[in-house]
Structures are given as structure tokens and as C-alpha cells.
Amino acid sequence: MTDGRAVEELVVGVLGGTGPQGRGLAVRLAAQGQRMLLGSRDADRAAEVAAEVAERAATVAGNAAVSVTGGSNVDVAGAADLVIVAVPFAGHAATLAELATPLAGKIVVDCVVPMGFDELGAYVLDVEEGSVAQQAAALLPDSHVVGAFHHLSATLLEDLSQPTIDGDVMVIGDDRASMDTVQALAGRIPGMRGIYAGRLRNARQVEALTVNLVSVNRRYKVHAGIRVTDV
Amino acid sequence: MTDGRAVEELVVGVLGGTGPQGRGLAVRLAAQGQRMLLGSRDADRAAEVAAEVAERAATVAGNAAVSVTGGSNVDVAGAADLVIVAVPFAGHAATLAELATPLAGKIVVDCVVPMGFDELGAYVLDVEEGSVAQQAAALLPDSHVVGAFHHLSATLLEDLSQPTIDGDVMVIGDDRASMDTVQALAGRIPGMRGIYAGRLRNARQVEALTVNLVSVNRRYKVHAGIRVTDV
Numbered sequence: 235m236t237d238g239r240a241v242e243e244l245v246v247g248v249l250g251g252t253g254p255q256g257r258g259l260a261v262r263l264a265a266q267g268q269r270m271l272l273g274s275r276d277a278d279r280a281a282e283v284a285a286e287v288a289e290r291a292a293t294v295a296g297n298a299a300v301s302v303t304g305g306s307n308v309d310v311a312g313a314a315d316l317v318i319v320a321v322p323f324a325g326h327a328a329t330l331a332e333l334a335t336p337l338a339g340k341i342v343v344d345c346v347v348p349m350g351f352d353e354l355g356a357y358v359l360d361v362e363e364g365s366v367a368q369q370a371a372a373l374l375p376d377s378h379v380v381g382a383f384h385h386l387s388a389t390l391l392e393d394l395s396q397p398t399i400d401g402d403v404m405v406i407g408d409d410r411a412s413m414d415t416v417q418a419l420a421g422r423i424p425g426m427r428g429i430y431a432g433r434l435r436n437a438r439q440v441e442a443l444t445v446n447l448v449s450v451n452r453r454y455k456v457h458a459g460i461r462v463t464d465v
Numbered sequence: 466m467t468d469g470r471a472v473e474e475l476v477v478g479v480l481g482g483t484g485p486q487g488r489g490l491a492v493r494l495a496a497q498g499q500r501m502l503l504g505s506r507d508a509d510r511a512a513e514v515a516a517e518v519a520e521r522a523a524t525v526a527g528n529a530a531v532s533v534t535g536g537s538n539v540d541v542a543g544a545a546d547l548v549i550v551a552v553p554f555a556g557h558a559a560t561l562a563e564l565a566t567p568l569a570g571k572i573v574v575d576c577v578v579p580m581g582f583d584e585l586g587a588y589v590l591d592v593e594e595g596s597v598a599q600q601a602a603a604l605l606p607d608s609h610v611v612g613a614f615h616h617l618s619a620t621l622l623e624d625l626s627q628p629t630i631d632g633d634v635m636v637i638g639d640d641r642a643s644m645d646t647v648q649a650l651a652g653r654i655p656g657m658r659g660i661y662a663g664r665l666r667n668a669r670q671v672e673a674l675t676v677n678l679v680s681v682n683r684r685y686k687v688h689a690g691i692r693v694t695d696v
Contacts, residue, residue, distance in 0.1 A: 357666055387695075400694045404677065432680030435588055440677060442670035446635065447693075449663030454696050461692035462678075463631045464618075465685050 236315055236341065241418040247271040247314025249307045249329060250321030252283040255345060258391025259318060259383060260302060262399070262423045264291035267298030273310030280304030294394050312336035316415065318343045318383065319370065323359065326366060330373040338376035341412045343419075345383035347444040356448040365437035367406060380416045381406035381437040382428065384444050387457035398425030401459030405430055406437045429462045467546055467572065472649040478502040478545025480538045480560060481552030483514040486576060489622025490549060490614060491515075491533060493630070493654045495522035498529030504541030511535030525625050543567035547646065549574045549614065550601065554590065557597060561604040569607035572643045574650075576614035578675040587679040596668035598637060611647045612637035612668040613659065615675050618688035629656030632690030636661055637668045660693050 236244055246263060248256040251272030264270045264287060272287065274280035284304030292300045311317055311333045317340055321329050326346050330337075346366045348359035363369040367381035382405045390399060403420035405428050407413045417428030431440060443460070450458040467475060477494060479487040482503030495501045495518060503518065505511035515535030523531045542548055542564045548571055552560050557577050561568075577597045579590035594600040598612035613636045621630060634651035636659050638644045648659030662671060674691070681689040 354664060354666075356663075358670065390695075406677075429681060430684045431677045432587075433585060435585075436673075436676050436680065439589065439670035439673035442667075443674055445667050446637075446662045446671060449667065450660060450693060450696060453661045456695040458696055459694040461694055462681055463690040463692055464621075464687040465681060465689055 236415055241415055241422065242267065244315040245269045245271060245313065246419070247273055247310040247317040249273045249310060249317060249319050251304070251310070252279055253320055253322070254388035254392065256318070256320035257283060257287055258386070258388040259320065261287045261291045261394065262391055264288065264300050264302045265295045265298065266422045267295070267300070268422060269301040270303070271310045271314050272302060272304045273307040274304070275307060277304065277306040277309070280306070290394060294397070308333060308336060314340070316341045316343065316419070318345060320345055323348050323366065327369060327373065330370055334374050334376065337374050340377055341415055342370060342374055342377045342379050343382050343416055344370045344379060347384055347441050349445050349448070355452065356445045358442040358445050364435065366441055367434055367437040371434060378409045378412035379407065379434065380412050381434065381440060382416050382420060384441055385447060385460045387459060390457045399423055400425055400461070402426065402462050403428045404440050404460070404462070406432055406434060406440055408434050429465055467646055472646055472653065473498065475546040476500045476502060476544065477650070478504055478541040478548040480504045480541060480548060480550050482535070482541070483510055484551055484553070485619035485623065487549070487551035488514060488518055489617070489619040490551065492518045492522045492625065493622055495519065495531050495533045496526045496529065497653045498526070498531070499653060500532040501534070502541045502545050503533060503535045504538040505535070506538060508535065508537040508540070511537070521625060525628070539564060539567060545571070547572045547574065547650070549576060551576055554579045554597065558600060558604060561601055565605050565607065568605050571608055572646055573601060573605055573608045573610050574613050574647055575601045575610060578615055578672050580676050580679070586683065587676045589673040589676050595666065597672055598665055598668040602665060609640045609643035610638065610665065611643050612665065612671060613647050613651060615672055616678060616691045618690060621688045630654055631656055631692070633657065633693050634659045635671050635691070635693070637663055637665060637671055639665050660696055
């Protein structure tokens with residue numbers, strides 16, 4: 235899949251790359267010189283957002299070469315070495331169901347949160363497979379599914395006036411080599427660390443904790459994230 | 466319930482106070498001068514552990530008056546102003562079912578984690594009510610149930626050679642005044658903060674995240690906790 239290449243050499247695709255979380259991760263990684271492909275159902279929209287992300291990343295990239303290209307989700311799934319899934323939960327299953335072939339053999343990093351809102355605030359949506367990451371694993375039997383990047387504020391990721399992100403990335407999965415790669419990818423963004431946080435069967439609460447961070451944000455008027463202490 | 470008294474004035478009971486989490490919280494709070502009652506099914510055992518906890522707390526208490534007394538769970542439930550539930554999950558429902566009357570009108574702080582272990586490590590046990598805290602709320606309809614203190618390492622709490630704890634306490638509940646009290650109680654332990662983290666319906670993932678911290682501990686040989694960033 236990654237053929238033993240260093241994480242810096244990988245082309246990283248983002249499905250749903252035109253949404254806030256996808257854009258935020260893309261601009262931060264692109265600024266470090268990671269080659270990025272932004273996918274969307276609408277390839278023209280993806281190309282447009284990719285140009286904006288490239289321009290913004292270049293303003294903080296220093297000597298790093300910035301490369302951000304847009305395309306359809308299916309083209310990005312086929313062309314990237316590693317793919318981040320950042321689509322809305324409502325479109326998660328349908329999007330991945332069509333991409334099992336282009337994503338075969340690849341690391342698929344799922345950051346989707348099953349979250350709903352009602353008059354009492356945010357709550358967790360049930361996922362039949364137990365978690366969104368497990369749903370991805372069921373739909374992509376030949377991919378290496380890893381859960382990560384759930385707890386990062388899209389607002390902070392997109393705010394390039396702050397050079398570092400104060401937050402750890404909990405990385406969940408069953409394939410050690412894939413998790414090592416994703417932890418290294420998370421570590422490319424200044425301030426962030428990728429922390430091993432358990433098997434895929436324990437993904438549900440990591441995804442769902444984002445709902446609590448939304449409650450924190452509302453109460454304290456902040457953009458909360460998580461640090462794992464003593465590591 | 467707390468009659469508007471400051472948190473420093475409250476007598477804090479711990480059900481299951483002879484276990485590691487109960488002892489750890491008790492010794493840290495007692496060292497700050499909080500009056501503590503340790504409960505156990507075995508009142509003699511509770512008295513024995515209370516004496517040990519008092520002795521250890523006194524070594525780091527400075528000018529604070531240390532008061533730790535042991536008793537049966539039912540006596541502690543009746544005598545305390547606020548009660549922390551730190552029993553094993555296996556005994557959670559049975560313990561609380563007998564204490565609805567003495568706990569009526571009181572703040573009940575549940576820190577119990579529904580965790581099992583098998584050959585793959587730790588995993589989350591299903592709780593019919595959705596979470597342990599919601600189970601407590603169902604069994605104690607006249608109490609103010611709050612979830613808190615799940616993510617603190619008992620090992621670090623009991624290690625008084627470290628004067629501060631590097632970790633936040635996510636506080637979950639539906640009654641604002643009770644949550645304010647529990648946040649203030651958490652904040653009495655040097656280094657710790659009590660952070661509002663959502664309603665009781667979002668308790669499940671906060672409890673279950675402890676399972677992931679166990680995975681972190683095993684991988685990194687640490688005693689992991691959580692900090693909420695940007696607060």
C-alpha cells in the first residue's frame with residue numbers, strides 16, 4: 235500500500251475535501267509539503283476549493299512545495315496513496331460503498347462523527363456497525379481502516395494565524411503498520427501528536443466524544459480539543 | 466441538598482471507598498481538608514482503609530485538618546452531603562438500588578466505568594440505560610446524578626510524591642447547580658479542573674473513553690489522562 239515509503243512521500247486524498255474538516259486538514263498538511271488531493275461529489279467545486287486551499291497554504295508554507303489538486307471522490311480515491319474520509323455522516327455509507335475497488339489495499343482514515351442536533355444540543359447517532367470506522371471497515375474489506383482526526387476543531391485548523399494546533403489525535407485501528415503511518419501523518423502538523431488509542435472495536439467512544447467537545451465549545455465559547463496526558 | 470454551602474464545607478462520601486479509585490480520590494480530597502467518609506460493604510474494612518487514607522493524607526496536608534472515617538455504604542450514603550460512587554461496575558446497580566432513600570435529595574457523582582477485558586484487551590460493556598450514569602439516574606430518581614472522575618489514574622491519585630494531577634475532569638449531567646458543585650470539588654485537587662462536558666445522555670462515551678486510556682497505558686507504559694484544550 236505505502237510500499238515502505240516515508241509518510242512525507244505519500245499523496246493524501248481527502249473525500250469530502252470541500253467541507254470544513256477536510257479543508258482544515260488539507261491546508262495544514264499542504265503547508266508542510268504533503269501532496270494533497272481534494273475530492274468532492276462535484277469535481278469542479280473540488281478544483282475551486284483546492285486552488286483556494288493551495289493559495290492559503292502557500293502563505294505559511296515557507297520553503298515547502300505546496301501541491302493541492304481537486305477531483306471527484308472516485309478519482310481521488312484511485313489516485314491517492316492514503317485517503318482521509320471527511321464526508322458528512324449522512325453520506326458516509328453511500329460514498330464508501332462505491333469506492334471499495336479504488337480504495338483496496340490503501341489506508342483509509344475515517345474522521346467522521348455520528349452527530350445529531352436537537353433542542354437540547356448535540357447527541358450521538360447510532361451506527362449499526364458500532365461506530366463509523368467499523369462501518370467503513372465493513373464496506374471496505376480490502377482496505378486498512380483507521381479512525382483519527384475526530385477531535386480537531388475545523389475552525390482552528392483553518393485559522394492559519396495560529397502556527398500550531400494544541401491537540402492530540404487519537405488513532406484507532408487494528409493494523410499496526412497503518413496506525414504508525416497515520417500517527418506520523420498527524421505528527422506532521424506542528425503541535426499535534428498521533429497517539430495510539432486502541433482497537434477499532436473501541437472507536438465508538440472516540441468518535442462520540444466529539445459531541446461532548448461541542449458541549450464544551452458552547453458552554454465556554456472555545457474550540458476545544460483533547461490532549462492525552464503522561465504520554 | 467447542599468443548602469448553598471461552599472464545597473469546602475461538604476462531607477463527601479465514597480461508596481466503594483476501599484477500591485483504588487475511591488481511595489485515590491479520598492486521599493487527594495482529604496489532603497485538601499475535605500471531610501471524607503469511606504463506604505464499603507464491609508464496615509470494618511472501610512474503617513481500616515479510612516485510617517490508612519487519613520494517615521497518608523496527613524503527610525501532605527500542610528495546615529489542612531484531615532478527617533477520614535469509614536462505615537458501611539448505607540451509613541455513608543445517609544451521612545454524607547455528596548456521594549461519589551466508585552464501586553465495581555458489576556455491583557453498581559445492586560448497590561444503588563438499596564440506597565435510593567438515603568441518597569434522595571443529594572448529589573451523586575458516578576465515576577464507574579463499564580469495562581471488560583478479554584484476550585484483545587479492554588472493551589466497553591453494554592449498559593441497558595445507555596451509560597452507567599443514566600443507570601444511576603434511573604435507580605435514584607430523587608437524587609441529582611452527575612458523571613465525573615472517570616479519566617483519572619488511580620495510580621497517580623494514590624502517588625502522593627506528585628503534588629499535582631495532570632488531568633481534567635469531564636463533568637456530565639442535567640442539573641446545573643449540581644454540576645457547578647462537582648466542578649468545584651474536582652478543582653480542589655491541585656492541577657485538576659472540572660470541565661462541563663455535556664448532558665447525561667452524552668455520558669456513555671465519556672465513561673467508555675477510559676477503555677481507550679487503558680489501551681494508551683498499555684502501549685506507552687504510562688498512566689494516561691485527558692486535558693481539554695482551549696478552555
